[in-house]
Amino acid sequence: xxxxxxxxxxxxxxxxxxxxxxxxxxxxxxxxxxxxxxxxxxxxxxxxxxxxxxxxxxxxxxxxxxxxxxxxxxxxxxxxxxxxxxxxxxxxxxxxxxxxxxxxxxxxxxxxxxxxxxxxxxxxxxxxxxxxxxxxxxxxxxxxxxxxxxxxxxxxxxxxxxxxxxxxxxxxxxxxxxxxxxxxxxxxxxxxxxxxxxxxxxxxxxxxxxxxxxxxxxxxxxxxxxxxxxxxxxxxxxxxxxxxxxxxxxxxxxxxxxxxxxxxxxxxxxxxxxxxxxxxxxxxxxxxxxxxxxxxxxxxxxxxxxxxxxxxxxxxxxxxxxxxxxxxxxxxxxxxxxxxxxxxxxxxxxxxxxxxxxxxxxxxxxxxxxxxxxxxxxxxxxxxxxxxxxxxxxxxxxxxxxx
Amino acid sequence: xxxxxxxxxxxxxxxxxxxxxxxxxxxxxxxxxxxxxxxxxxxxxxxxxxxxxxxxxxxxxxxxxxxxxxxxxxxxxxxxxxxxxxxxxxxxxxxxxxxxxxxxxxxxxxxxxxxxxxxxxxxxxxxxxxxxxxxxxxxxxxxxxxxxxxxxxxxx
Numbered sequence: 040x041x042x043x044x045x046x047x048x049x050x051x052x053x054x055x056x057x058x059x060x061x062x063x064x065x066x067x068x069x070x071x072x073x074x075x076x077x078x079x080x081x082x083x084x085x086x087x088x089x090x091x092x093x094x095x096x097x098x099x100x101x102x103x104x105x106x107x108x109x110x111x112x113x114x115x116x117x118x119x120x121x122x123x124x125x126x127x128x129x130x131x132x133x134x135x136x137x138x139x140x141x142x143x144x145x146x147x148x149x150x151x152x153x154x155x156x157x158x159x160x161x162x163x164x165x166x167x168x169x170x171x172x173x174x175x176x177x178x179x180x181x182x183x184x185x186x187x188x189x190x191x192x193x194x195x196x197x198x199x200x201x202x203x204x205x206x207x208x209x210x211x212x213x214x215x216x217x218x219x220x221x222x223x224x225x226x227x228x229x230x231x232x233x234x235x236x237x238x239x240x241x242x243x244x245x246x247x248x249x250x251x252x253x254x255x256x257x258x259x260x261x262x263x264x265x266x267x268x269x270x271x272x273x274x275x276x277x278x279x280x281x282x283x284x285x286x287x288x289x290x291x292x293x294x295x296x297x298x299x300x301x302x303x304x305x306x307x308x309x310x311x312x313x314x315x316x317x318x319x320x321x322x323x324x325x326x327x328x329x330x331x332x333x334x335x336x337x338x339x340x341x342x343x344x345x346x347x348x349x350x351x352x353x354x355x356x357x358x359x360x361x362x363x364x365x366x367x368x369x370x371x372x373x374x375x376x377x378x379x380x381x382x383x384x385x386x387x388x389x390x391x392x393x394x395x396x397x398x399x400x401x402x403x404x405x406x407x408x409x410x411x412x413x414x415x416x417x418x419x420x421x422x423x424x425x426x427x428x429x430x431x432x433x434x435x436x437x438x439x440x441x442x
Numbered sequence: 443x444x445x446x447x448x449x450x451x452x453x454x455x456x457x458x459x460x461x462x463x464x465x466x467x468x469x470x471x472x473x474x475x476x477x478x479x480x481x482x483x484x485x486x487x488x489x490x491x492x493x494x495x496x497x498x499x500x501x502x503x504x505x506x507x508x509x510x511x512x513x514x515x516x517x518x519x520x521x522x523x524x525x526x527x528x529x530x531x532x533x534x535x536x537x538x539x540x541x542x543x544x545x546x547x548x549x550x551x552x553x554x555x556x557x558x559x560x561x562x563x564x565x566x567x568x569x570x571x572x573x574x575x576x577x578x579x580x581x582x583x584x585x586x587x588x589x590x591x592x593x594x595x596x597x598x
Binding site for chain 2: 274289
């Protein structure tokens, strides 16, 4: 079993991360208005460049692997496309920004390049998704908006492999599939399980889990014939649009906020539970397989996590933080200067990530055969996981149920 | 001086406001039908309890619970029935009962536990009984069950 590679990128949260095509560089947003480009040097990542153009926090970054362009979305309601070009004064290759006219009046929340890299979609709090394509006549990116029937902030999007369909998860408790067909850019897509005639803003499907909750993350399967979404009721739902059949897997733990498919019959989700969890299944049903975070293995800092996890009951209610507060309540042990050092070690969690995982992405392998995934989170760590290194169902996962 | 600006309904000036009712699918039953169902279930629960079948009683009352606006009578009756079942169960039996409940019923039971805790002194609601059930239910269904009870807009 290959242990996960852990990189401590910063003390502050990593809002978003995106690798370049050959994984030698990574673009991260450290909860600021700048993009940092880090380069791999040996076993660590060193800062190489800072892209400053936004004036509010960057919410999402995507790096197009073939055309080597970066797109960033920010709370300042703008998106920029960054391309490498020689600097006219020094001749050095630098990243040049191009402003995109999104025409939204709320924050941009999420951005993704389409598979052919000729379009990108920007989700926003303006109850709209801007579909941007390049207009060579005027030499700028133009946006066309998907609006109906979105009723609240769009939190995440994912492109179908045919470059036309787009899935969107929203704070109005719904995951939807839209057509983002742009005349002059797209060829007519072949008919798929989502429909045949697909003019712009066709709603091909609208789904939610039973108990609702904001849809934090959406993802098409590698073939595009199934859709998975994670919602705030601690469930993962997988939709096969024929019926439609929806399989909802209830977690006994905290909600997942990000997911990615690794093959046609498996996906990895992560979130407030601080560990990536592998799910597998197919058109006949889905279940949780286990955590990629082997909680029984000794971890370098702290080291003592194996002994304590065994007694950890389902759902982490009896976690270290819980014990700290209970001790403060029942025995008067508080965060006083005297007792602080002893308690400080107890707040370390038994997972690699020490806080919510906010972003998970494929790292290695073609779509449909992803062998490694990368995660980043509020703890400022970037971790690369082997998808096949699933530890057996740990105690707190054995209760995951399909309903 | 009243400084609580949150009392001002700012949504009144928003033409495109997102309404609470748009966040969940409404109950397909008529309000009268919901009350009838609740009464029928309360009777069925009494029969099950007389036979000592706590699991059966809970499954009955937690199936298809009343939610949404304008059905307070059915909601109160259902809560009262749930509380009766909870109060009549010996604390040593609780772990086995919650294990035998279907997952949907576990999530619904959690909603009623929180509703009961929000109404101290209402009817026969007893805080210590609810906390006992809450502890055992969380051990079986995890924090995910609590998250679902808090997230679900189909308020019971």
